[in-house]
Amino acid sequence: MGQRPDWTSDFPYRDWFSVVELGPGTHLISEPVHVNSYLIEGSERAVLLDTGLGLADIRKIAEGLSGKPLRVVNSHYHFDHSGGNRWFQEIAIHRSGATLLATPPPEDLAAAYMDYVHRLHADWVTYRELDDRYFRLLTGELYVRPLPEGFADEDFEILPSQATTLLDEGDVIDLGDRRLRVLHTPGHSPDSICLFEERSGMLFTGDTLSAGAIYAHAEDADVGSFARSTARLAGMAADVRRVFVCHFLRYESPASFLRAVGEGFERVLAGEAPLRPSIDFLGAPVVEACFEAFSIFLPAGWDPAVAGGGRGPG
Ligand SMILES: [Zn+2]
Numbered sequence: 271m272g273q274r275p276d277w278t279s280d281f282p283y284r285d286w287f288s289v290v291e292l293g294p295g296t297h298l299i300s301e302p303v304h305v306n307s308y309l310i311e312g313s314e315r316a317v318l319l320d321t322g323l324g325l326a327d328i329r330k331i332a333e334g335l336s337g338k339p340l341r342v343v344n345s346h347y348h349f350d351h352s353g354g355n356r357w358f359q360e361i362a363i364h365r366s367g368a369t370l371l372a373t374p375p376p377e378d379l380a381a382a383y384m385d386y387v388h389r390l391h392a393d394w395v396t397y398r399e400l401d402d403r404y405f406r407l408l409t410g411e412l413y414v415r416p417l418p419e420g421f422a423d424e425d426f427e428i429l430p431s432q433a434t435t436l437l438d439e440g441d442v443i444d445l446g447d448r449r450l451r452v453l454h455t456p457g458h459s460p461d462s463i464c465l466f467e468e469r470s471g472m473l474f475t476g477d478t479l480s481a482g483a484i485y486a487h488a489e490d491a492d493v494g495s496f497a498r499s500t501a502r503l504a505g506m507a508a509d510v511r512r513v514f515v516c517h518f519l520r521y522e523s524p525a526s527f528l529r530a531v532g533e534g535f536e537r538v539l540a541g542e543a544p545l546r547p548s549i550d551f552l553g554a555p556v557v558e559a560c561f562e563a564f565s566i567f568l569p570a571g572w573d574p575a576v577a578g579g580g581r582g583p584g
Pocket of ligand 1: 345
């Protein structure tokens with residue numbers, strides 16, 4: 271492990287979670303750069319869409335924002351969206367994710383993630399300096415946070431959890447005066463869902479969309495079903511006003527983003543997307559299809575000529 275610069279001595283943003291009110295009863299609870307969770311509150315009940323890394327108690331934050339009975343919905347089973355499930359009793363996930371959620375993750379994943387955290391923190395120092403000097407895109411709620419006081423690498427545990435409710439396509443989550451519809455959008459993972467509030471036009475996409483790298487390369491991903499899911503979302507664009515994603519700093523996009531990503535996947539399958547070699551956050555090699563406001567990570571060895579809408583040969 272390389273030297274770790276101390277950038278925290280007079281750093282004003284120390285809370286691990288960054289909270290942004292997105293509208294009445296709707297909050298972003300983010301672990302900036304790592305992952306975004308969303309608190310959606312109705313007149314009777316509230317839903318926390320995803321629980322983050324589990325590095326700090328997200329339940330306390332959610333309960334501080336909403337006094338309503340709170341249940342968790344996981345957008346999919348991945349550890350960075352379900353890490354805080356440990357603090358909740360009621361957990362809903364798409365039917366196809368229950369077993370995956372309850373399965374212990376690979377043993378070395380927690381350590382690999384902490385390596386990533388330290389790389390991120392080292393590079394953040396430079397990134398912030400450059401932003402201060404030239405660009406001024408960063409605002410406080412986007413700032414990377416130091417690890418919580420006293421938190422050691424060994425404290426980061428990835429725990430399996432048990433779903434108490436199984437969700438299906440078309441289910442409606444009734445919060446009283448608000449209703450969230452479950453859209454099953456497999457591709458990033460078999461159990462990926464989006465939540466859509468028709469009245470406000472808010473769409474919460476989990477990892478099915480990302481204003482950054484869209485991960486379509488992992489073992490549990492499937493590029494063909496990913497393309498079908500994003501085409502479906504593109505078809506809904508007229509009814510959507512605001513799109514909220516779970517990774518990178520641009521957490522909100524306009525509805526036109528749905529069409530852009532749908533077209534991006536079409537171009538990938540047609541072999542028309544510009545490709546370059548890249549690596550994912552854990553350093554694994556991927557093929558990256560590059561577009562204007564996002565990119566798509568494809569399996570290493572991806573060859574559109576033989577992919578035929580499924581996985582590459584790699
Ligand atoms: Zn994921």
